[in-house]
Amino acid sequence: MSMSTSTRKLVAVSIVLALAIAAVILVASGRLGHHTTGTRPRSGRYLFDAEFNGPAGSKPSSTLWSAKAYRSDSGTVWNGWRNISEDGHGHLVITADKVDGSWYSGFLSGKTSYTGPRYVEVRAKVAAGDGVWNAPVWEWDVPNGAEGVEDDVVEQLGREPRSYRTTLHAGATVQKGFVNPTGAILSDGFHTYAAAVRPGGVAFYLDGKLIRTIRPAELGGRWGFVTTPMVPNISLAMGGLGGTPTVAGPVSLLVDWIRVAARNP
16 A cells, blocks of 8 residues: 555654654663663562662762771771762772772672572672772671671682682681683673572572582581571772782772572572
8 A cells, every 4th residue: 555745754754753762762771871680589679789870979879888997908998988989870880099008999888688598699890900809799797797607709800800709608717619710801891790599509600601509518518698697798909819919000890780689499
């Protein structure tokens, strides 16, 4: 059936309008930096969810997070909120810089604890350079890791650019961990790091692919990861496990989001 000239014009205008709306949506999406994930909360909500979609220069929610202020064993000075901000593109930015011979950086610790089987997931772009110790997400018992129960979902060292570490601590002297080769330079882009915490083990994932599983027997049967109230943490340290810093700095860790979803065991 042929269309009249007016009908053809109306169709053309509709197509142009639809394309313009689609372009606006894509641009807005890019500005927010909001990315999808396979994680879905079992109960319709997350146990913990931080998206970092604030304006440039803003601070992460003080309802969700506290910012540590002390000198760590690595020598890093945790500087409260000063080295922590959001960039207006959907990312948390923690920057480490050297001032008068000391490295200053940021350490966020969650205020909302949770227990039970769960899926802990972060999308992050780690900082590069010798001496850098990235920890985009890790869990410890409340308050402040007093019992020594710790789930290091991802620790990435600048001196090991193509690998990252996963470790479980069941106390001050009981731990099991691995260095996981990836074949990629992890600081070149964003990656999704995750851990499925279960009564029978903790399975670690990189970009949705199973990397490693640690089971209770490997920690002598000590297994408080499901029953102990835990909170998520984000930190960027210099030195310590990262080795002697030779990078000039400043260096920045970017986190797109952190989500903790309840899942069946």
